[in-house]
Amino acid sequence: MILASASPAAMALSVAAAAAYAVPAAGARRLSEPAARRALKVGWGVHALAIAWGLLGETPHFGFAPALSVTAWLVLTVYAVETQLFPQLQARWALAGLGMATVLLAAAFPGAPLHVSVSPWLPLHWALGIASYGLFAAAALHAWLMMRVEHSMRTAATPQAGLPLLTLERLTFRFAGAGFVLLSLTLVAGLLFSERLYGQPARWDHKTVFSVLSWVVFAGLLLGRYRFGWRGRKAVRVLYIGSLLLLLAYAGSRFVLEVILRRME
Template structure:
């Protein structure tokens, strides 16, 4: 495992992005919404440049760090778009702190260099996997917002009247979960039938495959229960979170063990 120097461009850009993410989170209660938004925009741009610089400096690498970094950037991107489309969607500033940590982790632990033999199939497979991570991360975020909105309603809080309606948050949660499930299914099918072309080996029941299938079964059960029984509320969010943890362990967890614990 190669750890880049603190003065490498990707690391410097990631640290700068983290600082602006932190600034945006610190300014969230500012009287004017413009300072935190400008800080968040600067952080988003620097984060994107850090991801791009990591590819330009020493070739395409991938591992648990870049997976977390790109996923968090996608979450910030989608949430920012939603925020402008849905005016009543409240800012969720803890996302900025998560993105700050992920940006630095992605630059400090760039992962393994992809070989020249890695063809377009591997690029498509990784793109599907990261998009899948991003969609399920958005489902988890909306599930958390749904629980918060439900709590505000139970407490008759004035904030419940200003935030996005509970049913809208619930629909968004399951739409992201369904889209993530479709991409997860496509990713697993690609690994099953094109394992030789992707990784030079056929499908094997390693930790990654086991956790991926367990996550798929969890999400399938969640969506089936939603369709057949109208599953909702805390129980649905709990199952969603369990599936997300299993999916996180599938790739990020296994690569963390290989790259950091075993240092290979």
């Protein structure tokens, strides 16, 4: 089956967002702080329009790439809020690159056409799942920044994340805890109310198995944190494993269906 293609309007919005993101991503060291922030805000705004057009436009589509695009946009939203509280936070070039990559990926692989929902609660179920993606992605980003700061401390270099190590660690687990709550709600709704949401009983397919495995890993991470004081590299490794399993749950399975098997289910 031929893969769906983005509409001209969606393609134009995606290219415009990618161009805006490219400014702080490629020229982070040469731009002034205000100019880089403005470019990132423009990219974030046009990115939101591209997502909205893909979901609400003439022919709404959704799939693995739009899911990644929405996740990246949510992470950028979290970053925008955080920089108001922690102006010294430095992750702009990495997030701009992430936004540019995902918005172009969504334009290349817009996914399957959206049909009329079986249940009016289905969009809420999707929103919970994507929000949990975004929160765990934010946790993984902060864990990466935490490791950069720790490496800088070990090598006596200047920390590059802009925040103290303990602050980054606290933020990492707060995002992970919030993501775990939303993931739990998503799984409970999907397993108990699948027939109402999708018109069919719950199936133990790849998406469900990877989602449950990621839930188990994240539950172990949070339990290890609060019961045994897990921190540092050990906690980060567990967080990365859980995030990878969660990524495979929807985006990975949809990638196989849409790109490798060329099926739009």
